[in-house]
Amino acid sequence: MSTFFDYLIFPGFLFSAVFGMLAVYIDRKVSARVQWRKGPPLLQPVYDFVKLLGKEISVPEQTSVFTFLSAPVFGLAAITLVSVIVWNAMLVPGKTFIGDLIVVIYLLAIPSIAVIIGGFASNNPIASIGASREMKLILSYEIPFILSILTVIIKTGSIRMGDIVTYQLANPAVITSASGIIAFIVAILCIQAKLCLTPFDIPEAEQEIIAGPAVEYSGTPLAIFKLTKWIMLFVLPSFLVALFMPSADFLYNLLKFAGVLVIIILIKNTNPRLRIDQAVKFFWTYGAGLSLIAVILALIGL
Amino acid sequence: MEEEKKKQTVIPIGPYHPLQEEPEFFKLFVNGEKVEKLDIEIGYNHRGIEKISESKHFDQVAFTVERICGICSTSHPFAYVNAVEDLAGIEVTDRTKYIRSIVGELERLHSHLLWLGLAGHFIGYNTVWMWVWKAREPLLDVMEYITGNRQHYSMFKIGGVRLDILNEDIPRMEKMLDGLLPYIDLFKGAVMDDPVIQARAKGICPLTKKEAIDFCAVGPLARASGVDIDIRRDNPYAAYGMVDWKVITAVNGDIFDKIVVRVLEMYESVKIIRGCLNGLKKEPEGNFDLKIKNIPAGEGIGRHEAPRGEVFHFVRSDGSNRPVRHKIRAPSYVNVPTNEITAIKGTISDAAITLGAVDPCYCCTERCVVIDKNTNKKILGGSDLIKLSQEKTRELKKKMGITE
Numbered sequence: 001m002s003t004f005f006d007y008l009i010f011p012g013f014l015f016s017a018v019f020g021m022l023a024v025y026i027d028r029k030v031s032a033r034v035q036w037r038k039g040p041p042l043l044q045p046v047y048d049f050v051k052l053l054g055k056e057i058s059v060p061e062q063t064s065v066f067t068f069l070s071a072p073v074f075g076l077a078a079i080t081l082v083s084v085i086v087w088n089a090m091l092v093p094g095k096t097f098i099g100d101l102i103v104v105i106y107l108l109a110i111p112s113i114a115v116i117i118g119g120f121a122s123n124n125p126i127a128s129i130g131a132s133r134e135m136k137l138i139l140s141y142e143i144p145f146i147l148s149i150l151t152v153i154i155k156t157g158s159i160r161m162g163d164i165v166t167y168q169l170a171n172p173a174v175i176t177s178a179s180g181i182i183a184f185i186v187a188i189l190c191i192q193a194k195l196c197l198t199p200f201d202i203p204e205a206e207q208e209i210i211a212g213p214a215v216e217y218s219g220t221p222l223a224i225f226k227l228t229k230w231i232m233l234f235v236l237p238s239f240l241v242a243l244f245m246p247s248a249d250f251l252y253n254l255l256k257f258a259g260v261l262v263i264i265i266l267i268k269n270t271n272p273r274l275r276i277d278q279a280v281k282f283f284w285t286y287g288a289g290l291s292l293i294a295v296i297l298a299l300i301g302l
Numbered sequence: 303m304e305e306e307k308k309k310q311t312v313i314p315i316g317p318y319h320p321l322q323e324e325p326e327f328f329k330l331f332v333n334g335e336k337v338e339k340l341d342i343e344i345g346y347n348h349r350g351i352e353k354i355s356e357s358k359h360f361d362q363v364a365f366t367v368e369r370i371c372g373i374c375s376t377s378h379p380f381a382y383v384n385a386v387e388d389l390a391g392i393e394v395t396d397r398t399k400y401i402r403s404i405v406g407e408l409e410r411l412h413s414h415l416l417w418l419g420l421a422g423h424f425i426g427y428n429t430v431w432m433w434v435w436k437a438r439e440p441l442l443d444v445m446e447y448i449t450g451n452r453q454h455y456s457m458f459k460i461g462g463v464r465l466d467i468l469n470e471d472i473p474r475m476e477k478m479l480d481g482l483l484p485y486i487d488l489f490k491g492a493v494m495d496d497p498v499i500q501a502r503a504k505g506i507c508p509l510t511k512k513e514a515i516d517f518c519a520v521g522p523l524a525r526a527s528g529v530d531i532d533i534r535r536d537n538p539y540a541a542y543g544m545v546d547w548k549v550i551t552a553v554n555g556d557i558f559d560k561i562v563v564r565v566l567e568m569y570e571s572v573k574i575i576r577g578c579l580n581g582l583k584k585e586p587e588g589n590f591d592l593k594i595k596n597i598p599a600g601e602g603i604g605r606h607e608a609p610r611g612e613v614f615h616f617v618r619s620d621g622s623n624r625p626v627r628h629k630i631r632a633p634s635y636v637n638v639p640t641n642e643i644t645a646i647k648g649t650i651s652d653a654a655i656t657l658g659a660v661d662p663c664y665c666c667t668e669r670c671v672v673i674d675k676n677t678n679k680k681i682l683g684g685s686d687l688i689k690l691s692q693e694k695t696r697e698l699k700k701k702m703g704i705t706e
Binding site: 031034035125126129198202205206209210269274 | 311312313319320321332334335422423424425426427428429430431432433436496498499501502649650651652653654
């Protein structure tokens with residue numbers, strides 16, 4: 001029973017959906033203020049979501065209907081599970097299990113894979129280009145992302161998220177060390193790519209390929225895709241908070257989450273979009289290089 | 303023998319696409335990300351302006367051709383009055399010349415700013431887009447102040463201009479230019495020093511000098527490729543021969559140079575406007591319209607360096623009050639085909655900004671009518687909209703502290 005409560009209500013689906021909508025509201029509002037616009041009202045994400053739920057679902061011809069319609073659901077299920085694990089680790093560190101960090105890394109790849117599967121299932125050249133870009137992007141950012149998480153594992157000596165949090169509550173947070181700050185910078189850039197935000201919004205570049213993999217989606221599946229993105233916008237920054245600077249207080253954690261979110265939004269608003277080859281090159285040279293330096297620094301105890 | 307049908311992915315950009323503000327259709331034949339061939343289909347916007355113009359009398363045509371384009375809306379009447387004055391051998395007063403050049407350059411400023419914002423949008427940099435368009439707003443306010451409209455200024459008529467720029471208005475325009483320069487400096491720095499913009503723009507899809515000449519490219523596009531042409535200098539008209547300025551050229555013809563040329567041209571436009579305003583101060587007020595009554599039979603050509611390049615008008619008269627032939631060639635007509643060779647030098651991402659870097663001219667001439675859904679009655683007709691816009695102008699004047 002408590003598992004169901006965890007997954008569906010708190011800190012699972014309902015909690016992450018509400019905070020995901022709040023996160024996307026902050027994103028849109030801060031972006032608007034940076035760009036000298038007014039921005040949407042607080043409930044705009046809710047309106048968007050409800051409106052999409054009421055729209056007709058159209059499925060492209062000559063495609064696997066099951067694959068096309070189930071891809072968004074897989075993404076949503078995976079990211080909700082991440083929310084449960086990450087926030088349980090921060091709220092009740094004892095509730096976690098050994099190796100959950102590895103599980104989270106795997107689960108975080110699933111929304112992107114859902115996008116790829118959905119894109120290819122759309123049977124549309126634009127969606128295919130978007131999906132192949134997403135694939136290249138995953139290949140590029142996974143290495144630096146895992147290396148920067150490895151830095152945290154070395155610093156805290158555990159692959160259990162509860163232990164990572166409790167270690168940092170007792171000792172100084174990982175981000176206060178030299179290796180920690182480098183790993184944090186790399187991780188921020190990687191989640192920028194995971195979230196498909198500028199400068200790494202290459203898979204859904206609207207001026208080039210009109211939202212890419214989502215181009216054939218409409219109605220409820222599109223709403224689920226959007227909700228997945230919004231929840232990711234909440235879960236990924238809070239994952240970084242849990243790894244690099246957790247605190248015992250729930251509200252304090254939320255504040256830190258908001259801080260990380262604003263950094264992400266500012267990066268988004270002060271950069272143009274890269275080309276896919278430039279993004280791959282960037283992550284494989286600067287990204288991987290920096291995170292490797294962080295790992296080495298962590299190994300020698302800095 | 304059965305011919306094997308070659309399968310190739312086609313990425314459509316248009317006829318309706320977030321990249322394009324107007325209906326144009328670019329078919330990108332791609333192999334992975336690489337663009338291999340580009341097919342351009344235009345003609346979605348044909349409205350038969352040349353034919354319409356033959357059914358209007360000479361004074362009306364100046365306002366009709368203004369409707370060709372919403373952004374460079376003054377360049378067509380400019381070229382048209384040049385053509386008719388060439389036909390009839392009219393020499394306008396110096397005050398008219400200065401006012402014409404001022405309106406032409408203000409339009410170039412706002413057009414280049416608009417393009418710079420869109421270029422930012424094309425590479426996903428929406429902050430640049432919004433900031434540039436905010437900086438463009440005071441310019442449009444001044445336009446509304448001196449001509450009555452933000453767009454479609456209706457300033458040009460044969461033998462003169464419709465409204466005078468009073469000497470007491472000049473300080474206000476100079477103040478606007480002073481306020482604009484820091485913004486242009488800011489954008490120059492933001493665009494030219496940004497490493498990510500450089501990565502996206504430098505060396506991307508260049509148009510070489512030879513290709514530019516082969517395609518007869520005009521305007522900033524040609525100047526970015528090192529072709530040193532500018533009608534304002536090569537064949538001076540209006541006040542362009544009377545003030546000090548220079549033609550901006552670059553060498554490489556890539557996206558970055560196209561940005562640089564347009565940004566630096568804005569400084570030259572400011573210089574021209576300043577020069578014209580100084581000239582205007584020395585001229586007697588009110589001497590701005592020759593009140594031409596008759597157009598003799600004959601032929602005339604008129605050219606103007608629009609923000610996008612040379613616009614060409616040909617007018618033939620048979621001595622009646624209407625042109626019997628009116629031929630228009632807009633700069634995008636020769637500039638858009640260059641995409642065929644530039645876009646295939648890059649990927650899909652490069653193609654997006656390359657198609658935009660030509661700065662294709664777009665047409666927005668719809669009138670607005672608001673209809674009540676239940677009663678199917680017009681709430682706002684044409685006269686109501688005019689009234690609304692006049693009220694807006696009055697409000698603006700009040701805000702700027704001008705009493706009527």
